[in-house]
Amino acid sequence: MIVLALEVEKQLGALRLAVRFQIAGGVTAVFGPSGAGKTSLVNMIAGLLKPDRGSIVLDNTVLFDATKAINVPPHRRRIGYVFQEGRLFPHLSVRQNLDYGRRMSGQPRDLTEFERIASLLGVTHLLQRRPRMLSGGERQRVAIGRALLMQPRLLLLDEPLASLDAGHKGEILPYLVRLRDEAAIPMVYVSHIAAEVRQIATSVVRLDEGRVLAAGGLELLAEAG
């Protein structure tokens, strides 16, 4: 079953992004060197960047269609987004950060789900803290939990390990693998590191200079060298 079908064009300075692909469930890695347009691509899926042309369809709902002038704003897309730098709210505690998506969408409190996600990501002991007091790895785990707790239809992860040192990278990956195996949420995982993608992804879209070079299974990573 197709989860996300996307066909977009966007001029970004000198780079012309023209991308077309579809993804089913599982974890799809958007893989390519920096400057390939990966972050712009996920920003368009999230609704933070408007394509010049094309369409984006998620679960048979049109999120964007240039010809029909449809552009669903980000707050109505229900797409979880884990940013490279976490972007936790500095004025809120970890608990309030995790709870933010639920509060904003007015869903009822679900303590069981909250505790399940918090313990899945190992952040139960951090709930009272402010983001300032967290290590880089802890911050990213909270960011992942925050995106999960809004019950997203799709989870976008933009180089979630990029801001971490080697030791902390190893700390996050197992959580992501567990997430892939336990949660039924399709994910788009942006990375330029083949080793990372190999551990987490189930399919790969190779991107370079704003174009899709190839889409398929993990064997594409070998070609990339």
Added chain:
Amino acid sequence: MLELSPAEWTAVELSLRIALVATAWALPFGIAIGWLLARGKFWGKTVLDGLVHLPLVLPPVVTGYLLLMWFGRKGAVGAFLYDHFGVVFAFRWTGAALASGVMGFPLLVRPIRLALEAIDRRLEDAAATLGANPALVFFTVTLPLALPGIVAGVLLCFARALGEFGATITFVSNIPGETQTISAAIYTFLQIPDGDAAAGRLVVVAIVLSLTALIAAEWLGRRASARFHGE
């Protein structure tokens, strides 16, 4: 201990009321204008910026005179407000509050604008992806993050309003019990024989109030920024 006469108490009470009302009314406008100046892209932004700062550079007497022309009973705005809302500014304490608010406004807007400019816009994007509509983003992310600037602006505006003299006395005169604030009362006492003692007492009150406002600003500012950076 400081023994104030009933007339002096009236001036103190009036000053506090005028400064509080002026600041409270100025605050929503200050946030709106600060937001426009920080985020807005529109024609005439420089003009708006200039207008906001005008009371800071104009002689206060001129500001008071302009207020008298526009907000007096026969002024364009004053007549409109009286006809439609029954609001009178001329020679009333409300007029003193208006004058104080206008004079304090640039001091209110500036820190709010700077705080809004310093906010990491990417946090607002993050809030949007989490389901917050633009109004919720503003009230749950933008405004709390700008809080230290808002607190600083409010206290500066309050302190300025408390001490306002020139524009107030020009616009609403110096009527005991109605528009005679601490500053105006000190001025009046200094004009009459044997008024020195009364003026001196009010000077002490003015110093105490100003210092209190300053210390409160410092304390609140620290508390607000500790919320972001501390435990």
